[in-house]
Amino acid sequence: MSKKILPLVIGAAMGVAATTAAGATTLEDVKAKGFIQCGVSQGLPGFSNPDAQGNWTGLDVDLCRAMAAAVFGDASAVKYTPLSAKERFTALQSGEVDVLSRNTTWTMSRDTQLGLNFAGVNYYDGQGFMVRKDLGVTSALELSGASVCTNTGTTTELNVADYFRANNMPYEIVAFEKADEVVAAYDAGRCDVYTTDASGLYAQRLKLTNPGDHMVLPEIISKEPLGPVVRQGDDEWFNIAKWTLNAMLNAEELGVTSENVDEMKSSDNPSIKRLLGVEGAFGEAIGLSNDWAYNIVKNVGNYEESFNANVGPDTPLGISRGVNALWNDGGFMYAPPVR
Amino acid sequence: MANTDIFQIRTEEAPRMPAPVSTTGAIGWMRQNLFSSIGNTILTVVGILLAYSIVAPFIQFALIDAVWTGENREACLPQDGGHGGACWAYVKAYLPQFIYGRYPVDEIWRVNIVYALFLLLLVPLAIPSAPFKKTNAILFLVVFPIVAYFLLTGLVIGDAVILPIVETAVWGGLLVTLVIAVTGIVASLPLGVALALGRRSKMPIIKMVSIIFIEFWRGVPLITVLFMSSVMLPLFLPEGVTFDKLLRVLIGVTLFSAAYMAEVVRGGLQAIPKGQYEGAMAVGLRFWPMMYLIILPQALKLVIPGIVNTFIGLFKDTTLVLIVGMFDLLGQIQSSFTDPTWSTPSQGHTGYLFAAIVFFVFCFGMSRYSIFMEKKLHTGHKR
Numbered sequence: 001m002s003k004k005i006l007p008l009v010i011g012a013a014m015g016v017a018a019t020t021a022a023g024a025t026t027l028e029d030v031k032a033k034g035f036i037q038c039g040v041s042q043g044l045p046g047f048s049n050p051d052a053q054g055n056w057t058g059l060d061v062d063l064c065r066a067m068a069a070a071v072f073g074d075a076s077a078v079k080y081t082p083l084s085a086k087e088r089f090t091a092l093q094s095g096e097v098d099v100l101s102r103n104t105t106w107t108m109s110r111d112t113q114l115g116l117n118f119a120g121v122n123y124y125d126g127q128g129f130m131v132r133k134d135l136g137v138t139s140a141l142e143l144s145g146a147s148v149c150t151n152t153g154t155t156t157e158l159n160v161a162d163y164f165r166a167n168n169m170p171y172e173i174v175a176f177e178k179a180d181e182v183v184a185a186y187d188a189g190r191c192d193v194y195t196t197d198a199s200g201l202y203a204q205r206l207k208l209t210n211p212g213d214h215m216v217l218p219e220i221i222s223k224e225p226l227g228p229v230v231r232q233g234d235d236e237w238f239n240i241a242k243w244t245l246n247a248m249l250n251a252e253e254l255g256v257t258s259e260n261v262d263e264m265k266s267s268d269n270p271s272i273k274r275l276l277g278v279e280g281a282f283g284e285a286i287g288l289s290n291d292w293a294y295n296i297v298k299n300v301g302n303y304e305e306s307f308n309a310n311v312g313p314d315t316p317l318g319i320s321r322g323v324n325a326l327w328n329d330g331g332f333m334y335a336p337p338v339r
Numbered sequence: 340m341a342n343t344d345i346f347q348i349r350t351e352e353a354p355r356m357p358a359p360v361s362t363t364g365a366i367g368w369m370r371q372n373l374f375s376s377i378g379n380t381i382l383t384v385v386g387i388l389l390a391y392s393i394v395a396p397f398i399q400f401a402l403i404d405a406v407w408t409g410e411n412r413e414a415c416l417p418q419d420g421g422h423g424g425a426c427w428a429y430v431k432a433y434l435p436q437f438i439y440g441r442y443p444v445d446e447i448w449r450v451n452i453v454y455a456l457f458l459l460l461l462v463p464l465a466i467p468s469a470p471f472k473k474t475n476a477i478l479f480l481v482v483f484p485i486v487a488y489f490l491l492t493g494l495v496i497g498d499a500v501i502l503p504i505v506e507t508a509v510w511g512g513l514l515v516t517l518v519i520a521v522t523g524i525v526a527s528l529p530l531g532v533a534l535a536l537g538r539r540s541k542m543p544i545i546k547m548v549s550i551i552f553i554e555f556w557r558g559v560p561l562i563t564v565l566f567m568s569s570v571m572l573p574l575f576l577p578e579g580v581t582f583d584k585l586l587r588v589l590i591g592v593t594l595f596s597a598a599y600m601a602e603v604v605r606g607g608l609q610a611i612p613k614g615q616y617e618g619a620m621a622v623g624l625r626f627w628p629m630m631y632l633i634i635l636p637q638a639l640k641l642v643i644p645g646i647v648n649t650f651i652g653l654f655k656d657t658t659l660v661l662i663v664g665m666f667d668l669l670g671q672i673q674s675s676f677t678d679p680t681w682s683t684p685s686q687g688h689t690g691y692l693f694a695a696i697v698f699f700v701f702c703f704g705m706s707r708y709s710i711f712m713e714k715k716l717h718t719g720h721k722r
Binding site: 051082203 | 411412422432433435436440441444508664674675676677678679680681682683684686687
């Protein structure tokens with residue numbers, strides 16, 4: 001009796017999880033289930049955050065959508081898993097997500113010791129300082145004796161310690177668990193300086209009572225190249241992630257946008273022809289159709305469009321391109337050519 | 340014959356004079372209750388000042404300075420800088436998400452049906468004078484959970500998709516809060532009663548098991564239970580098999596509150612005089628009828644405050660699930676803070692205020708209902 005019922009009960013109660021079957025590549029898995037499982041943050045404004053309609057939006061989210069466009073020709077074939085900083089790598093290693101696009105800093109240890117691969121950089125970030133204008137400070141080197149508000153348990157805290165010690169400046173850390181608390185404390189004058197990654201500074205500035213009374217100091221004290229991450233040992237999927245990002249950058253460089261991509265197909269420029277799959281078989285070489293990049297630009301847009309829609313000057317965040325401009329525009333963004 | 344010239348005899352009562360103004364009406368009441376002594380007067384003044392200093396800014400923030408309509412953060416930014424009032428426009432924009440989480444928009448009617456059924460069955464069940472109690476209870480406790488389960492998760496028979504599957508990962512907001520709270524409340528009471536009886540049982544094994552179970556669950560914090568259920572449990576299961584995360588949390592919460600419930604019920608059982616048991620046995624009742632007909636009704640009635648206390652605690656503890664990455668009402672509100680479209684200085688305050696109001700309505704409602712039931716069931720324990 002119980003022998004008959006038990007399996008039924010257990011079977012009813014358990015959803016069988018889709019774990020990577022031995023031998024199947026990530027691309028095969030993704031094609032089989034019909035969507036990409038994308039690991040995002042639990043909410044970083046402009047990079048990955050849910051909006052009022054419940055859709056995930058942001059620069060990091062667009063990368064997942066672009067990958068879905070490349071694989072399926074449909075940018076909406078993505079499911080999102082919000083991950084905390086602690087569980088993000090485990091989720092990727094265990095196959096719970098196919099790609100991690102979650103404002104994750106590319107470091108040597110992460111790239112070499114966790115069995116993961118960074119597929120590029122979609123945002124060059126760095127830790128900065130925000131202070132009140134009436135403090136009369138113009139450089140971070142004048143912050144001797146300042147009290148600094150920051151989040152607990154992040155590299156942010158360690159970077160501050162390194163920087164102040166290296167410059168022989170005394171300082172006092174005021175740390176909080178949640179970003180909201182840090183902002184509230186800084187806004188209430190509990191500390192002189194608010195520090196986090198520059199991208200976060202812009203986001204949190206929106207919550208200050210008088211944003212105009214504050215300024216971001218010019219010093220960037222750490223390198224935080226953020227980019228998408230995939231599992232090591234699956235070069236096919238690694239290539240797709242890498243070249244999705246490169247396609248968005250190359251499209252911007254060649255002036256291909258979601259508006260004009262159809263006209264651009266008949267362009268005489270061989271670079272554009274190769275990118276949009278009119279010439280050559282570059283898509284097939286990475287296991288996709290030849291119009292993979294066309295689908296990316298058509299459905300999601302080029303890097304500039306994504307940047308401006310999510311974090312650019314016309315959004316509440318108002319981040320200027322700065323170092324994230326293209327290489328021929330004074331920035332770091334340089335994608336290898338499609339050739 | 341009376342000589343009325345010399346003395347006067349009153350033939351009707353003298354007209355009544357009104358009472359001194361200082362002892363009647365509002366003034367009299369205040370004198371008697373608020374200003375009857377110097378100490379009382381001081382307390383009254385302090386109390387009024389305290390209430391005013393809290394209520395006035397609150398009204399100012401929540402109603403007077405509040406922004407009710409708007410498309411984005413611009414609406415809620417005060418013109419001259421500074422800290423504006425509550426941004427209800429943001430709550431309005433996010434309301435569907437606070438109520439349903441990220442449940443697919445095309446399927447939201449299913450959640451609405453569940454909400455409606457829940458109210459339809461709960462309200463008559465809660466009104467003592469409503470008829471068909473037994474049918475109602477069976478519908479609510481047996482039929483409703485099954486219907487709700489399939490409505491919320493979906494129904495696929497073979498290849499025929501009757502209702503598309505909606506994973507619990509996209510559930511959120513009030514839906515998750517209520518699913519966890521209602522399941523926990525409904526399932527923990529019978530479990531708790533069984534455990535309480537087990538702990539008072541004369542059978543050593545049952546007694547031991549009950550004691551160990553109760554003490555184990557009362558000995559760990561709920562947050563540990565949730566961590567264990569969401570992080571450790573998958574490690575003990577065979578590769579590739581996993582329980583649904585929400586189901587794991589439900590089981591954890593239910594067992595946890597069942598242990599607390601057991602102790603509350605045991606308190607009630609201990610308050611029943613021995614004569615009740617003996618009387619029940621004397622009329623020939625076996626154990627279960629005795630418990631069901633005589634002992635438990637009295638015991639449970641005695642501990643209604645304790646039971647409702649546990650329920651209210653459980654309802655508020657549901658917010659802990661945001662630790663394991665599920666978005667209940669509070670989690671959903673916190674996640675909305677990351678949307679730059681609505682980022683303003685008052686966004687956080689407004690969101691938390693909204694959460695407080697919703698939780699207060701539910702918890703205070705439970706509390707009032709329990710007082711009503713206590714009065715209703717009051718049968719001769721009045722001192």
